[in-house]
Amino acid sequence: MEGITVQRPHARTALACSAALLLATLTACGGSAEADTVKPTAPEGVTAQAGSATSVHVMWERSSDNEGITGYDVYRAGEKAASVDAGKLMTDVDGLTASTAYTFTVRARDAAGNRSAPSAAVPVTTPADAPADDEPPTTPTRLRGKADSGRTVSLSWGGSTDDVGVTSYDVYQEDSRIHSVPGTRTTARLTGLRPGTVYTFTVRARDAADRSSPDSAPLDLTTPSAPGDPDSTAPTGLRTETTAQGREHLLDLSWDQPDTGGTIPAYQLFLNGEPTTTIVWGGTPPRGRATYRLTLTDPPGTRYSLKIRPKLPDGTWGDFSAQRTVVLGD
Structure with a gap:
């Protein structure tokens, strides 16, 4: 048959040997990337x-x-x-x-x-066991703070009490513990943050029996943007209110809309870190403060963390608001 070339076994072997020889030559001549032998620097500030x-x-x-x-x-x-x-x-x-x-x-x-x-x-x-430590610490009070820079914030709060003693305070950011200090301290300095970002912090006290207090009231802090970065597009002043209605719960949200230079056609609502719904206005989008009602059918005691972000006039999603936590039935 014309147009078909049959490759003999010895020809395939020769080709394989030639390829191997070429690869070895390239490797010997620096044709492949050098192995990474540089060690990382040792962690500091432990x-x-x-x-x-x-x-x-x-x-x-x-x-x-x-x-x-x-x-x-x-x-x-x-x-x-x-x-x-x-x-x-x-x-x-x-x-x-x-x-x-x-x-x-x-x-x-x-x-x-x-x-x-x-x-x-x-x-x-480690401290000694705390026998009969049956009560968790009281809730930390008066959580305050300021953004020292685009990557650093300082927090302070009122101390908790415990039937035996507070061993530490844990700082949380959006339900994740990010820092701990001894129970004798009521201040913390957090580093490694991102400029131009809204952060929501809470503090819990912990005792030697590993019991934690309820969360303090949340504190919203916005780190300043880096020079040349655009202004934040995060909604501000997010508030929540839940109302029981039979077996359902009505969750009412309200917030101040960011200045984006145009109309915000929609918002995306996240519950527990997952996108839940897109809020699209039925008519003309509102100006100033916006509101939305969500119906939830979960049982009392269900805990939700929620935040929203706007759809910008150019069609992209903007920055997230601060996070809020609600417990149905509270």
Whole structure:
């Protein structure tokens, strides 16, 4: 048949050998990327705070690497106790013994498997067991704060009380714990934030029995935008109100609309971090303060975290509002 070439077995072998020889030659001549052998820098600013009689909260500052950090490993007396990905700069180490001294170090790692030198060792001693500690601490009060820069905020609050004693205060941002301080402190300085972003903070007190208080009242802080960045497009002043109606709950939202230089045709509502509905106005979009009612059929006691973001005049989604938490039936 014409137009068909039959490749002989010995020809295929020769081609394979030629390809292998070419690959080896290219590798020898620097044709492939060099292996990453550079170790990340050792984490600095490591702290260890006993969160209870059997747990310690370890925090550290971000390391640097020529290619990029992929995670961190936390060691207790030289033995690995926890591993987290590069996006986290803290972890809890549980299963410890009360009234015991421990030492923690942290090492950074990259995609090539290189590990940094250990950080400076940080000692901590867990408190004694708290017998008959049956009550959680009271709620922290008067949470206040300010944005020191585009990446740093400072918080302060009124102290809690406990039937035995408060061992730590935990700072939460959108339901995720991001910082802890000893129970003797009522201030915190948070770093590594993003400029031009709305943050919602709450604080909980914790005792030696690992019982946590209810959340403090939320505090909204907006970090200033970096020079040259556009202004925030986040809705502000988000308020919520729930009303029971038979077996249903009505959730009423209201907020101040951002100045975007045009009409905002819609908003996207997120519940517990997931997009739930798009709020589209039936007629002319409102000006100034906007409102929306959502009907929920979940049982009393169901907890929701919610936030919204606007659809901008150019069709893109804008910045998120501060987050609000509601409990049906409260």
